[in-house]
Amino acid sequence: MPKRFGTDPGNEEKGHPKRFECFKKAKHVNLKQLSQLLGLSQTTVSRALNGYPEVNAETRQRVLDAVRETGYRPNRAAQRLATGRAGSIGLVMPTADGIESDVHFGEFLAGLGDEAVKHDFHFVINPSHPEEEVATCRRLVASGNVDALFLAYMREKDPRIAMLKTLKTPFVVHGRSIGVPTDYPYLDIDNTGAFYDAARLLAQLGHRHFALINGPDYLAFSIRRKKGTVRALAEHGLTLREECVQHSQMTDEHGFRAMERFLQLETPPTAVLCSSTVLALGAVRAINQAGLKLGTDISLIAHDDVLPMLKPENFMVPLTTTRSSLRAAGQRIARRLIADILTLETLPQQELWKTDLIVRASTGPAPAGK
Structure with missing residues (x-):
């Protein structure tokens, strides 16, 4: 014995x-x-x-x-x-007709799982129509089945934050809302700074005609990425034409359709910013079908969430990217929530991660005369 x-x-x-x-x-x-x-x-x-x-x-x-x-x-x-604990982290997953499955969210969940399994924590996933998420969050907390919540898909003046601040359940926001005080726990990347840096690089390469293939226009990260792009262009005396902006779900098909439409304009862009390598996959397909050479005839920068099945260096022409790992963000948020629940350690309540700008072959000088 x-x-x-x-x-x-x-x-x-x-x-x-x-x-x-x-x-x-x-x-x-x-x-x-x-x-x-x-x-x-x-x-x-x-x-x-x-x-x-x-x-x-x-x-x-x-x-x-x-x-x-x-x-x-x-x-x-x-x-x-x-x-008195359930050993579970809760999350509300928006679902409805017209909302497509999101590979980015899956990668973030994988990061949450990496950390949760270390402490034998479970997930409670509650699907909800987007318009009912406040009530769904409240019901999930009231059920007693979760010890903490994390919020994703931040919107402008997001009402979920104000509701959760009135409750005692710990929570962390992935992202930041817009138009409300940032007096809540969050982890976000500097979306404005990332796309400012990307647009500035392209402007310094002599590009004058830009396009932006972005995420949905109601999501805070999309708003900030457009803001960063516009700010960088303004510093070089340039504007982002509205006909060269698309907001959509981040799939390769949406990237293809947007790029196809941009190339048919009387003055097509020579520089393109994509909010995801998934969007860039479709955009590059349209560029190739048009007989253009990426990095020579047209330059492209995408945001890289470090998706394991879509590495920017493995594109036929390796992509210049702004990079920040979604999986690492999921791991960090789970660690913060579990540390709060179990009082394991004191961690920062507000984190804003900088992105890396990695230059590869998809960016080059603007074509002569354009």
Whole structure:
């Protein structure tokens, strides 16, 4: 029998990984068996799983590693009674006719999952019509099934923020609203600065005719990216023509249609900014079909969310990009929420990440005479 020393996590004998082998194929591993394998008391294992601060980080990690090795699953009902916590992060997913599935949101969720699984947290995903999201968020909090919420798809004067500030449930916003005080916890990238830098680079290369293929016009990140573009062009005495701006869902088909339309204008753009590499995929297809050479006849910069299946360096002509990882943002937001729930550490409540501007072959000097 393993030695035990009460519930002091600093004095527990370490478990041996080989002990896990006989449990890997077992259907059920209970708390008593897990504690014996680790050489820890049941109380310490339970406290480690429930985030009690008196359990040190090394012991908590040993317990979580053993949980993954053995497939142990705590009794959620008993855990909730003991701690008052559900062990879940809630999110509201907008869905309705005309709203297309979003690969960017999937990558962000993968980042959330990376961090949540380290602490045995679950997701509660509540679908909602966009016009009913405030009520859906309120119901989700009232259900008691979540310990915290994160908000995405920020809009101008987003009403969800004011509602959540009246509640006691922790939350973090991915993005920032526009037109309301930023006195709430958020993580955002500097969308204005990213597209200012991108447009300025193209203007410095001599381009005078610009186009912007953007996300939906009601989303805050799209508004800020257009603002950054307009600001950079204004500094060079240039304007962004409205007929050279498209707001849409960020799919390759929308990118293709927008670029196809721009190229048919009497004065087509020689410089294009895309809010996603997915949009850029369609835009490049239209450029190729028109017989134009990317980086020579027309230059393009896209925002790269670091999507694993669409790397800008793997395009036939590698894309110049502004870059910030959506997966890393998901990991960070989950870490902040879980740290708040379990009082593990004190982390910044407001973060604005700068993007990287990576120059590749898709940008070059403006064509002569244009």
